[in-house]
Amino acid sequence: MQILNDISENLQKGKAKVVKELVQTALNEGIAVKEILGSLLDGMGVIGEKFKNNEVYVPEVLVAARAMNMGTQILKPYLAENGVEAVGRVCIGTVKGDLHDIGKNLVKMMLEGKGLEVIDLGTDVAPEAFVKAAIENDCTIICCSALLTTTMGVMEEVVKAFNEAGIREKVKIMIGGAPITQEFCDKIGADAYTPDAATAADKAVEFCKR
Numbered sequence: 001m002q003i004l005n006d007i008s009e010n011l012q013k014g015k016a017k018v019v020k021e022l023v024q025t026a027l028n029e030g031i032a033v034k035e036i037l038g039s040l041l042d043g044m045g046v047i048g049e050k051f052k053n054n055e056v057y058v059p060e061v062l063v064a065a066r067a068m069n070m071g072t073q074i075l076k077p078y079l080a081e082n083g084v085e086a087v088g089r090v091c092i093g094t095v096k097g098d099l100h101d102i103g104k105n106l107v108k109m110m111l112e113g114k115g116l117e118v119i120d121l122g123t124d125v126a127p128e129a130f131v132k133a134a135i136e137n138d139c140t141i142i143c144c145s146a147l148l149t150t151t152m153g154v155m156e157e158v159v160k161a162f163n164e165a166g167i168r169e170k171v172k173i174m175i176g177g178a179p180i181t182q183e184f185c186d187k188i189g190a191d192a193y194t195p196d197a198a199t200a201a202d203k204a205v206e207f208c209k210r
């Protein structure tokens with residue numbers, strides 16, 4: 001579909017306002033939210049490849065990221081699944097040393113779409129800050145995101161910090177982000193790895209229902 005290509009291409013050019021308008025037009029035309037989100041992710045994927053190959057640099061990636069965030073903001077109300085309601089409180093953040101927040105923001109939106117209350121700790125979150133927030137907000141789950149191979153190790157420190165605080169049994173630790181795998185999750189003793197935002201939200205609901 002042409003409009004989906006246009007969304008992807010304008011995202012790659014960092015044209016946030018155009019992306020926002022196109023996303024709204026696509027919604028008005030009745031295109032499925034999943035497909036629209038797919039076109040945004042596709043554009044970000046192209047930028048990611050170019051970034052890896054030194055064809056674009058940090059400023060281009062930043063404007064593309066801004067366009068991605070503006071596009072997903074328009075989709076936010078539609079990411080909720082009709083009739084699905086869950087009760088629970090989740091703390092979410094990107095781990096210490098890591099500033100990537102697009103995936104985290106998507107997970108947050110999907111969790112909210114399921115009716116969960118989400119406390120967003122932002123990026124560069126230290127293990128102790130996850131513990132403090134979980135205690136203060138009486139969270140059922142914490143969600144940690146990491147996009148860098150150099151920061152994914154912080155997730156193990158997060159698990160340790162919850163153990164040391166004596167609240168490991170009370171709080172489920174969910175992890176995700178591009179370099180994370182099920183194997184890594186098992187190794188560090190987290191409760192769940194999910195590869196994408198929608199699966200993360202489903203898993204969180206499952207934990208809250210138990």
Ligand code: B1M
Nearest residue numbers: 048052098099100101102103145148149176177178196197
């Ligand atoms: Co960065 N960056 N970046 N970057 N960046 C990557 C991650 C990289 C793979 C690019 C590359 O080389 N191909 C590479 C990492 C390589 C590695 O670690 N092996 C990289 C690098 C190297 C860096 C810097 C070090 C570059 C530099 O400065 N030299 C630097 C680090 C800064 C820091 O964090 N300290 C850096 C900086 C940046 C920007 C600031 C420019 C920007 C971030 C802007 C922002 O987030 N506000 C940026 C971006 C945008 C990217 C790429 C291009 C896109 C990431 C993204 O948003 N993807 C990325 C390349 C790529 O991924 N192809 C790259 C879209 C997003 C929706 O996907 O976050 O994976 P993702 O989330 C998914 C799932 O993973 C999952 O759900 C989401 C959607 O379904 N998920 C979870 C994510 N978190 C979850 C948590 C959960 C569950 C599921 O909890 C339960």
